[in-house]
Amino acid sequence: MKRSDLAILVVGTAVLAILVAVGLLFYFNLQTLLAASAHGPLTEVGVSRPSPAAPALDASVAPGAPALPPAPNVRGAPPPPESRALVTDDDPKLEAPLRAVKREVERCFADQAAHHAEPGAARVRFRPMADGGFADVRVESDTWQDPYLDACLTDVFEELTYQPSGREDFATTTHTFRFERAR
Numbered sequence: 712m713k714r715s716d717l718a719i720l721v722v723g724t725a726v727l728a729i730l731v732a733v734g735l736l737f738y739f740n741l742q743t744l745l746a747a748s749a750h751g752p753l754t755e756v757g758v759s760r761p762s763p764a765a766p767a768l769d770a771s772v773a774p775g776a777p778a779l780p781p782a783p784n785v786r787g788a789p790p791p792p793e794s795r796a797l798v799t800d801d802d803p804k805l806e807a808p809l810r811a812v813k814r815e816v817e818r819c820f821a822d823q824a825a826h827h828a829e830p831g832a833a834r835v836r837f838r839p840m841a842d843g844g845f846a847d848v849r850v851e852s853d854t855w856q857d858p859y860l861d862a863c864l865t866d867v868f869e870e871l872t873y874q875p876s877g878r879e880d881f882a883t884t885t886h887t888f889r890f891e892r893a894r
Contacts, residue, residue, distance in 0.1 A: 804878050806876065808845070809886065816888050822859070822863065823863075824890065829854070829855075831853070832852075834885055834887045835851065835887075836849045837868050837883070838884070839873070839875075839879045851885065
């Protein structure tokens with residue numbers, strides 16, 4: 712191997728190492744930013760408060776890019792009086808966990824109701840934990856097929872806690888929330 716070929720190989724390897732390092736740094740910083748909650752820390756059980764110092768997002772759209780659907784209302788605002796979410800399960804094992812999330816689930820539905828004429832329903836799979844949290848949270852189906860609703864419901868279960876009553880069996884379960892406008 713010539714000396715010039717060896718020099719090119721060394722320089723190429725150094726450049727590749729630098730690119731990999733920059734890529735990893737970008738990847739992990741991006742993951743940290745994505746994992747950060749936009750709602751700030753919970754200040755009390757059952758209530759999520761937006762951070763007052765949260766920076767405004769740039770809403771500009773590149774020319775020719777498709778417009779995004781309207782953003783949902785900020786969680787924590789009261790739901791419109793003409794709407795309600797109905798809990799359909801009377802299982803005593805789920806009473807405390809469902810009571811803890813019901814109000815925020817109702818807000819998730821109410822925030823998106825303006826975009827949908829028909830009643831909605833979402834089936835959420837979760838596992839109540841002994842520490843009052845939820846694990847294995849997943850929206851299995853959503854009649855509106857609304858990504859904002861799905862994200863909101865997932866956030867509610869991942870951020871809120873409940874006071875265990877002792878009746879929970881901490882098994883993975885599926886619950887369907889149904890939403891109707893008040894008549």
